[in-house]
Amino acid sequence: MTYHAFTEADAIAYAKKKGLFPEAAQVDSREIGDGNLNLVFHLTDRDTGKSVIFKQALPYAKVVGESWPLTLDRARIESEALIIQGKLCPGLVPEVYANEPELALTVMEDLSDHVIMRKGLIERTHYPKFADDISTFLARTLFFTSDLGMNQQDKKLQQGRFINPELCKITEDLIFDDPYTDSPNNSFDEHLRAEVEALWRDEQLHFEVAILREGFLTRTQALLHGDLHTGSIFVKPDSTKVIDPEFAYYGPMGFDVGAVIANLLLNYAGQEHWSRTAEERADYRAYLLETIEQIWTGFEAKFRALWNEHGVDRMSRTPGYQDYYMKRLLQDTIGYAGCKMIRRVHGLAHVADIDRIEDPAVRKRAQVIALTIGSALVKGNRSAESIRFVIDEAVKGAQQ
Amino acid sequence: MTYHAFTEADAIAYAKKKGLFPEAAQVDSREIGDGNLNLVFHLTDRDTGKSVIFKQALPYAKVVGESWPLTLDRARIESEALIIQGKLCPGLVPEVYANEPELALTVMEDLSDHVIMRKGLIERTHYPKFADDISTFLARTLFFTSDLGMNQQDKKLQQGRFINPELCKITEDLIFDDPYTDSPNNSFDEHLRAEVEALWRDEQLHFEVAILREGFLTRTQALLHGDLHTGSIFVKPDSTKVIDPEFAYYGPMGFDVGAVIANLLLNYAGQEHWSRTAEERADYRAYLLETIEQIWTGFEAKFRALWNEHGVDRMSRTPGYQDYYMKRLLQDTIGYAGCKMIRRVHGLAHVADIDRIEDPAVRKRAQVIALTIGSALVKGNRSAESIRFVIDEAVKGAQQ
Incomplete structure (x- = not known):
């Protein structure tokens, strides 16, 4: 899958394809990132209330426009670091459900109650x-x-x-x-x-x-x-x-x-x-x-x-x-x-x-x-x- | 070319194939390594006196027998380091004529006059x-x-x-x-x-x-x-x-x-x-x-x-x-x-x-x-x- 920045609809489609939600589920998707370096989508199943977070790296730093390009490899680094930290400190970092290196995407535990x-x-x-x-x-x-x-x-x-x-x-x-x-x-x-x-x-x-x-x-x-x-x-x-x-x-x-x-x-x-x-x-x-x-x-x-x-x-x-x-x-x-x-x-x-x-x-x-x-x-x-x-x-x- | 430890004859054949000596040349090959981690061959053309050094990493440390395995990647490291040092300090390291990562082999300047x-x-x-x-x-x-x-x-x-x-x-x-x-x-x-x-x-x-x-x-x-x-x-x-x-x-x-x-x-x-x-x-x-x-x-x-x-x-x-x-x-x-x-x-x-x-x-x-x-x-x-x-x-x- 070649890299492209997700829209809210892309996130829903991907989540259903990966079985994170049933095909028929009514899923809401909101982009909630603070917007410097990444997109962050919050996906919720309207019926069950189940939710997950999608974090996707952008190929540039938004804080200074598209002029500051950044490697997508940082998404791999983030996923791998989260997994190491999670093994060493269970419960002190969000759980990683999936990661997709080509898309610079990590799907993880929703922490909206924090x-x-x-x-x-x-x-x-x-x-x-x-x-x-x-x-x-x-x-x-x-x-x-x-x-x-x-x-x-x-x-x-x-x-x-x-x-x-x-x-x-x-x-x-x-x-x-x-x-x-x-x-x-x-x-x-x-x-x-x-x-x-x-x-x-x-x-x-x-x-x-x-x-x-x-x-x-x-x-x-x-x-x-x-x-x-x-x-x-x-x-x-x-x-x-x-x-x-x-x-x-x-x-x-x-x-x-x-x-x-x-x-x-x-x-x-x-x-x-x-x-x-x-x-x-x-x-x-x-x-x-x-x-x-x-x-x-x-x-x-x-x-x-x-x-x-x-x-x-x-x-x-x-x-x-x-x-x-x-x-x-x-x-x-x-x-x-x-x-x-x-x-x-x-x-x-x-x-x-x-x-x-x-x-x-x-x-x-x-x-x-x-x-x-x-x-x-x-x-x-x-x-x-x-x-x-x-x-x-x-x-x-x-x-x- | 898959890795195999060279014999003196292998070194001659390889050198001729690579054009380091003419096909018809009479080349002498001697293994002169101190023998801990590598083979070192000294090749000389009997007629012209031209000589080169072959250094090939062994997949183990000879000092303790074959029981201490070592990665051949060190030959790549050695070649790359020599090339960096040679650029920074021309004349203070041997010149590298060729390197062959799969064979863990570096062919370089003969320093026998030192x-x-x-x-x-x-x-x-x-x-x-x-x-x-x-x-x-x-x-x-x-x-x-x-x-x-x-x-x-x-x-x-x-x-x-x-x-x-x-x-x-x-x-x-x-x-x-x-x-x-x-x-x-x-x-x-x-x-x-x-x-x-x-x-x-x-x-x-x-x-x-x-x-x-x-x-x-x-x-x-x-x-x-x-x-x-x-x-x-x-x-x-x-x-x-x-x-x-x-x-x-x-x-x-x-x-x-x-x-x-x-x-x-x-x-x-x-x-x-x-x-x-x-x-x-x-x-x-x-x-x-x-x-x-x-x-x-x-x-x-x-x-x-x-x-x-x-x-x-x-x-x-x-x-x-x-x-x-x-x-x-x-x-x-x-x-x-x-x-x-x-x-x-x-x-x-x-x-x-x-x-x-x-x-x-x-x-x-x-x-x-x-x-x-x-x-x-x-x-x-x-x-x-x-x-x-x-x-x-x-x-x-x-x-x-």
Whole structure:
């Protein structure tokens, strides 16, 4: 079957042909993608209520029109990553029902009963199970795809299947380059110009970013999700589902852990807005910081337990090495979290947590908080000793 | 053409079929391989004197019999690496005339007028051009295959073509694991047992080796030769040719630079034997240390010049980053040099520089010098500030 972008009707026809719905079923099909890189169809059987999701990669990035071509191979990468993650973390990613490489299509579990976590955080919802779920996801996917937890020759072959140059380039440019210079890819409120220009001149910051960029380019520690922001996580109070691993590749573990923490901190910055009272704002910020601490603490404990129980590398049991490794992983996490915060303020892609603040003065306060915390995490990453460093910088950053 | 191991007659027939010699030529064929992993045929036309080399990979490692199967894909890797290195460093690798993937065969320039450098060093020959040549080879091959010197998306695709699990495993086991434990792969003189057992218990040493091992497993800085000892280098006083890149893969740059330095230091240790007088021994050792210093100094200057002139990464021009990078590269070089020395004393594969010393007491002195210097380099790698550290440890190590 040669590639063509599906219409809603194409999706229904394909689903019936594949037996996902009976031929006679009345199936509704809606395109519900956020529209940057993919089509997403939601198909529902009107009678039974049964539903599935079709995700089809587009051969270009819609965000900049058809001028930014992208390989359809990312659909294969996404399907294969979902299947690996699903085996390692049953229930924490959508189930894959079918995939069709030529069509760059994956058919998977419908998660419409969940909400996108970014939206949930904006509505100040508490997710009591989230820290435990996401730290399990991180610990298991990162450990078992690394040289610590899988056969080192199989890992090299797997690494070869996740060479992902085009999607990595998006990250390399938009996270590790453009925000630090006067690039046409940047996009920011004019009221923020002085702060952004100061950042373009900050050589201490650039130095740390250059080191973190090098790590992203050259450190094949584990199979990463690669884009683990709160828009890639579906939640309910009792359930967490990680979606959209099309940026999956072998990279530094801290990039994934840092992405989660960065996006909680972006919401933390955005709390300037929604809280009706100072107390309510303080309460939700305290919840976010507590969640961050639980995520790191849970991740570290689970990762160490997997290492002790399932470590495949004799040399990795050398006394002192695990402590050394975990400290560097924490430091990477902090550095990458900082990079991921900064780029969301004045780079190409922003976050609704901050952008939706209508009052420019309040929005600017939130933007400055995010830049302040992000810069502090980047600059301090190599000397950080515990997750308390993040909490302390977040508290300081909010006291603008 | 399906794979079969060539006989000397097969090589002649193939060469004539391919037009490398006239049909009527009287061609002599000799198998001259050192015999671990490959067949090597030397073909000469009796009349014209024209000669070529056939190198054919065997589907197993001869060193342990047919029980250690190896993929023939390494012949493709070797050919492709030679071609890349030849483009980057014309004249510093043998020219490739033809390659035949199905036969795991590469036909290349005959370098019989050169000698294997290990042999030359054992004969205490001076190679006045070597430091300049090898530092050029290292600087150009490592820089232009890294994210600093080539398009970062092309580099990822190239990295995918040099996934080399089986040959990497040989390194992972024989260099970064077996020497540090009572492994059946080790092989050593009984007179060395106390020193070897002390090394098996040395947790400070193991800790540093674990970090260096992690770097070998996960850091895809550049396309390495991967096995750059003095048995992989052909020399004449006025010419240097690097051969045998079948271990080529994307790894940490310091592994290649360190391999060269380690093998000069192994010869340095082996000088216990050949020198007739203390003065002659001191002279050749001084020559070796001077060469090591010139290699690093030349490499660093050339690598920095390439970076300044041909750097492709905007962020890599951040002030301070190049200095930081070069310092870590020096430290990696020192660490990997230490690992490569240690494994040659009591691991599976030794070096003639030391093993050919007949007198056991003298051989033991050389072995202890090599272990002492190797351990000092490994333990000191992360705090080393200049190549003087290596020179100083070598001088100290010889004063046993």
